[in-house]
Amino acid sequence: MRTAEQEAVLRSVRKLVAFWQITADELAGIPEPVRVQEPVRVPVLKYRHPRTGETWDGEGAQPTWLREALTRQGYTVEELRLPQSESASEA
Structure with a gap:
């Protein structure tokens, strides 16, 4: 129907x-119309832990490693933030 x-x-x-x-x-x-595939979005990394190397692109929920680095390990956001040139070159 x-x-x-x-x-x-x-x-x-x-x-x-x-x-x-x-x-x-x-x-x-x-x-038939041709289906165009959406390009895969490569995340641009914005934060990296200096000792463990863990990264985050700033999208979604804040990861546990970042929360712990800021609250328990004494890092500042600026210390964990990647420089623009470095984060863009890794993406």
Whole structure:
């Protein structure tokens, strides 16, 4: 069973086909649209632990290693932040 929205779309398509006098053969020759793959987003690293090497891109929840480095190990955000040039070159 079709929804009301689907019925409305079909009515519109039928009207356009009739107006432009499009034949079924013409419709059959239309190729399927090509699906374009989304490019894979490579995260740009923004933070690195100086001793363990663990990294974080700044997206999502703050990782445990970063929280512990800031609260228990005495690091500052600036000490863990990667310079722009270094973080961009690793991505």
